[in-house]
Amino acid sequence: MLSSIVKKGLLSNNLLARIPRYASTSGQQTVLVVLYEGGEAGKRNKNILGCVENALGLPKWIKENNLENRLKLVVTSDKQGENSVVEKTLPEASVVISQPFWPCYLDKTRIDKAKNLKLAITAGVGSDHVNLEAACKRGITVAEISGSNVVSVAEHVVMQMLALVRNFIPAYKQVINGEWDIAQIADKAYDLENKHIGTVAAGRIGLRVLQRLKPFNVHLHYYDKFRLDKSIEKDLNVKYHPNVESLVKECDIVTINCPLHPETEHMFNKKMISLMKKGSYLVNTARGKIIDRDALVDAIKSNHLEGYAGDVWYPQPASKDHPWRSMPRHAMTPHYSGTTLDAQARYAAGVKEILENWLNGRPQRDEYLIVDKGRVVSNAYTEGDATKGHSENK
Numbered sequence: 001m002l003s004s005i006v007k008k009g010l011l012s013n014n015l016l017a018r019i020p021r022y023a024s025t026s027g028q029q030t031v032l033v034v035l036y037e038g039g040e041a042g043k044r045n046k047n048i049l050g051c052v053e054n055a056l057g058l059p060k061w062i063k064e065n066n067l068e069n070r071l072k073l074v075v076t077s078d079k080q081g082e083n084s085v086v087e088k089t090l091p092e093a094s095v096v097i098s099q100p101f102w103p104c105y106l107d108k109t110r111i112d113k114a115k116n117l118k119l120a121i122t123a124g125v126g127s128d129h130v131n132l133e134a135a136c137k138r139g140i141t142v143a144e145i146s147g148s149n150v151v152s153v154a155e156h157v158v159m160q161m162l163a164l165v166r167n168f169i170p171a172y173k174q175v176i177n178g179e180w181d182i183a184q185i186a187d188k189a190y191d192l193e194n195k196h197i198g199t200v201a202a203g204r205i206g207l208r209v210l211q212r213l214k215p216f217n218v219h220l221h222y223y224d225k226f227r228l229d230k231s232i233e234k235d236l237n238v239k240y241h242p243n244v245e246s247l248v249k250e251c252d253i254v255t256i257n258c259p260l261h262p263e264t265e266h267m268f269n270k271k272m273i274s275l276m277k278k279g280s281y282l283v284n285t286a287r288g289k290i291i292d293r294d295a296l297v298d299a300i301k302s303n304h305l306e307g308y309a310g311d312v313w314y315p316q317p318a319s320k321d322h323p324w325r326s327m328p329r330h331a332m333t334p335h336y337s338g339t340t341l342d343a344q345a346r347y348a349a350g351v352k353e354i355l356e357n358w359l360n361g362r363p364q365r366d367e368y369l370i371v372d373k374g375r376v377v378s379n380a381y382t383e384g385d386a387t388k389g390h391s392e393n394k
Contacts, residue, residue, distance in 0.1 A: 027070075034079055047344065050124075093116060093117055098123065100124045106135075108131045121355075128260040128289075149337070161253055194219070223241045255285075270292060273295055281305065282309075293323065297323045
């Protein structure tokens, strides 16, 4: 492509020489792809790209691009235990592809074991399952499909807010159980209008949450370490808070939209939750470990918090006896906010783009990179925040 541009006189040879070159790969590279089981739905619907059965569309892509001699796919959901497919494949893997919905936790032990690992791709957004410090030391590139899920998650946040405030879950259960007790439902049902709603972080997702809430005629608040442009603050009529403590004291509903790293791990502990208004609601579609599990349960059972909703757990998948499953007044779902069929199409395309660039020695998009050339390059994870990752069974 570049040579043809030079021939047409559009790019000089001197300028061409200044374009950075990256070593392309040679030989067959093992790509370990860790996804959830799709079951009958995955077999029936080929658009569920994030499951084992459809494997992000990679088998078809490899065949269409004649890459069989360059890429060897190992696709599995088996990620726990010493005899798992993941543990057996790691030593030969050049690439590991995982996703937030069924994360392959790449802690230091696993990274040390993966002697050939060059690239870790998150099919989606959020790479806290990777030990970024270990990746930096090893020179492993960590990339994710930034922007692929922002609309999907923002819509999920608003949906769960409404489910809590309108007391939807108990009302739905009445229908299923053949009941009809209007007073019992209305007892805890409110309008969203005029409520004070705050987001912890106003990045790609948090900002879209604010934008979607504006038409509800609510009072908007936000905290972020990077303040929004004044024109955006004015357009949304949103109040900036210098810290999370200030925000939670004023809000009827708090939504968490920040990444997980050491500064945010258990940010919502007993002390932080105690600062929230009595009878307020908490929504978390960021990461489960941002909240102290037991402190949340206590706050719900003591009626300090009126309700909780979210789709993120720790670890994932959540155990059957996870206390969030059985605590009262919750509107939890499995982790699927960022994996609508629309989002899956976007992150599957992004994975292929990253693989193609890696195979051909081309640079990756800046917005996709989390770790590059031995350092954290994403604003979501500063050097001091580089997560040490998490283990599969903790």
